[in-house]
Amino acid sequence: MINMRPQTIAEKILSQHSGQVLYAGELCVVPVDGAMATDTTAPLAIQAFREMGGERLANPDRFHLIIDHAAPAPNERIANLHRMMRNFAQETGCHFYDIGSGICHQVMVDHHRVRPGEIFMGADSHTPTYGALNALACGVGSTDLAAVMLTGKIWLKVPSSIRVNLHGHRLKEGVSAKDIVLEVVKQLTISGATYQSVEYHGELLHHLSLSDRMVLCNMVAEMGAKTGIVSPEGLKLPYNFEPVFADKEAIYSRTLDIDAGSLVPRIAIPHSPDDVHDVSTYAGTPVSYGFIGTCTNGRLNDLQAAAAILKNKKIPPGVRLVIAPASRQVLLEALKDGTIETLIQAGASIINSGCGPCVGTHDGVPGDGEVVISAANRNFRGRMGNPRSEIYLASPATVAASVLHGKITLPNQSE
Amino acid sequence: MYGDNIDTDRIIPGKYTKTLDLSTLAAHVMEDLDPEFSSRFKTGDLIVAGDNFGCGSSREQAPLALKSAGVSLIIARFFARIFFRNAINIGLPVLEVPRHNIQMGDEVYFDLTEGKVMNHTRQEVYRATPLPPVMLNIMQEGGLVPYLKKHKDFII
Numbered sequence: 001m002i003n004m005r006p007q008t009i010a011e012k013i014l015s016q017h018s019g020q021v022l023y024a025g026e027l028c029v030v031p032v033d034g035a036m037a038t039d040t041t042a043p044l045a046i047q048a049f050r051e052m053g054g055e056r057l058a059n060p061d062r063f064h065l066i067i068d069h070a071a072p073a074p075n076e077r078i079a080n081l082h083r084m085m086r087n088f089a090q091e092t093g094c095h096f097y098d099i100g101s102g103i104c105h106q107v108m109v110d111h112h113r114v115r116p117g118e119i120f121m122g123a124d125s126h127t128p129t130y131g132a133l134n135a136l137a138c139g140v141g142s143t144d145l146a147a148v149m150l151t152g153k154i155w156l157k158v159p160s161s162i163r164v165n166l167h168g169h170r171l172k173e174g175v176s177a178k179d180i181v182l183e184v185v186k187q188l189t190i191s192g193a194t195y196q197s198v199e200y201h202g203e204l205l206h207h208l209s210l211s212d213r214m215v216l217c218n219m220v221a222e223m224g225a226k227t228g229i230v231s232p233e234g235l236k237l238p239y240n241f242e243p244v245f246a247d248k249e250a251i252y253s254r255t256l257d258i259d260a261g262s263l264v265p266r267i268a269i270p271h272s273p274d275d276v277h278d279v280s281t282y283a284g285t286p287v288s289y290g291f292i293g294t295c296t297n298g299r300l301n302d303l304q305a306a307a308a309i310l311k312n313k314k315i316p317p318g319v320r321l322v323i324a325p326a327s328r329q330v331l332l333e334a335l336k337d338g339t340i341e342t343l344i345q346a347g348a349s350i351i352n353s354g355c356g357p358c359v360g361t362h363d364g365v366p367g368d369g370e371v372v373i374s375a376a377n378r379n380f381r382g383r384m385g386n387p388r389s390e391i392y393l394a395s396p397a398t399v400a401a402s403v404l405h406g407k408i409t410l411p412n413q414s415e
Numbered sequence: 416m417y418g419d420n421i422d423t424d425r426i427i428p429g430k431y432t433k434t435l436d437l438s439t440l441a442a443h444v445m446e447d448l449d450p451e452f453s454s455r456f457k458t459g460d461l462i463v464a465g466d467n468f469g470c471g472s473s474r475e476q477a478p479l480a481l482k483s484a485g486v487s488l489i490i491a492r493f494f495a496r497i498f499f500r501n502a503i504n505i506g507l508p509v510l511e512v513p514r515h516n517i518q519m520g521d522e523v524y525f526d527l528t529e530g531k532v533m534n535h536t537r538q539e540v541y542r543a544t545p546l547p548p549v550m551l552n553i554m555q556e557g558g559l560v561p562y563l564k565k566h567k568d569f570i571i
């Protein structure tokens with residue numbers, strides 16, 4: 001590849017896979033390095049795969065089925081869909097993760113199923129989370145996934161990229177990656193990155209963990225993006241990898257500069273993830289239900305942030321806190337270091353590792369008129385299973401501080 | 416006719432998505448957003464929306480529910496990307512039409528190949544944003560399943 005125009009990370013990864021030099025707007029067919037589906041999307045994908053005449057998977061060792069959206073099964077209908085997935089996995093020899101393994105995205109990262117520079121297709125809208133690993137990952141529907149299962153390939157339009165520069169060397173106390181991404185969602189809006197890649201840069205990256213990077217990429221789904229990718233500066237992994245950097249003069253459709261160092265805790269108010277304000281503006285709003293978990297904020301550092309606030313405290317009567325560790329690995333680590341015990345002592349309910357109440361199917365549906373403060377990624381009306389409830393989105397620290405006081409509270413003012 | 420940012424939780428709530436039964440999906444489609452949808456909507460009617468229709472989840476149950484309820488076409492200024500691919504993949508016609516003057520009750524026809532929407536009531540024609548050839552071919556074949564059965568591979 002000589003005389004190339006400078007490229008973004010998305011353009012580079014797609015070019016490396018297609019064998020031709022590609023730029024935004026061009027169409028390509030690329031081999032897919034990994035793919036997965038969950039109990040919401042796998043049954044339709046398996047059905048479509050069969051209808052396409054599929055018998056054998058193109059790459060059984062790179063295909064993953066995960067039961068996480070309604071796990072364990074809350075009724076017989078879902079139990080039978082789970083059964084269909086178990087049978088299919090046995091028949092085709094693909095990887096299978098049963099109830100309790102965790103949320104698909106956390107499981108893929110925990111088990112190193114996606115690596116830097118790879119292309120991954122997941123039948124779940126938060127698949128761009130793996131951009132934390134400097135990979136190109138997109139959410140697709142069941143029929144697109146069935147085609148990947150059958151052919152090992154997908155057609156894509158090379159996305160244009162939005163560059164987000166995160167300035168600053170440290171975040172203020174009580175501020176986390178969630179507050180940063182809520183600010184980005186606010187600035188780009190719920191449709192502002194449609195069909196595009198959101199590429200993160202800036203000096204703050206040297207100070208962000210893998211978990212923080214996952215938060216930044218997770219919520220590009222709430223900007224309408226096709227994918228989100230973090231530049232590999234500061235990325236530490238337990239194996240050797242070839243990082244993919246953007247070229248210096250790469251062309252972006254838009255550049256956003258965020259002074260992360262001066263950011264204060266942020267909150268998305270009902271009923272849209274881009275309706276973002278300072279937590280202080282809504283401080284004092286009564287809440288009766290807090291939720292910490294999900295592919296956005298269910299990792300060890302998230303549970304630890306909540307435990308730090310709730311240590312030796314009691315959640316008051318009339319308020320409840322539900323916690324779903326993002327994976328079995330997260331749960332085991334949080335058990336070992338005492339985080340789970342602290343949370344239980346404070347009065348929290350620990351539920352199975354999985355999507356939990358985020359998708360409104362089971363495990364904690366809010367009642368009529370109830371106000372929820374959640375560390376999840378979506379607060380659309382009815383998202384948690386009841387259109388007559390309200391959902392605020394914030395960081396795990398803000399959720400913990402708020403349930404402790406029964407009202408929206410800044411994390412650094414929870415004493 | 417609906418506004419901007421209609422999300423997939425409003426099209427079909429998560430609690431109804433865990434099924435392969437299309438009639439269950441059709442029975443609950445749009446119920447939180449528009450409780451009269453199922454009584455008002457007639458097979459062959461179209462949906463007209465604003466920006467970013469179908470944002471949120473990757474659930475293919477959203478376009479499937481609309482297709483099963485008899486929706487013949489969805490027009491929006493633009494669609495959320497996963498919904499857009501999903502709709503075309505299952506053979507539900509969708510067109511991005513940046514400018515139109517369609518009102519409730521208008522008699523409307525459309526031509527996917529030409530990317531045209533004809534409003535017979537107002538004697539007007541509107542242009543859709545052209546689709547990439549691969550998408551147009553998938554739509555013309557009636558979805559990705561028949562497309563792949565015929566072509567065995569992607570042709571771009």
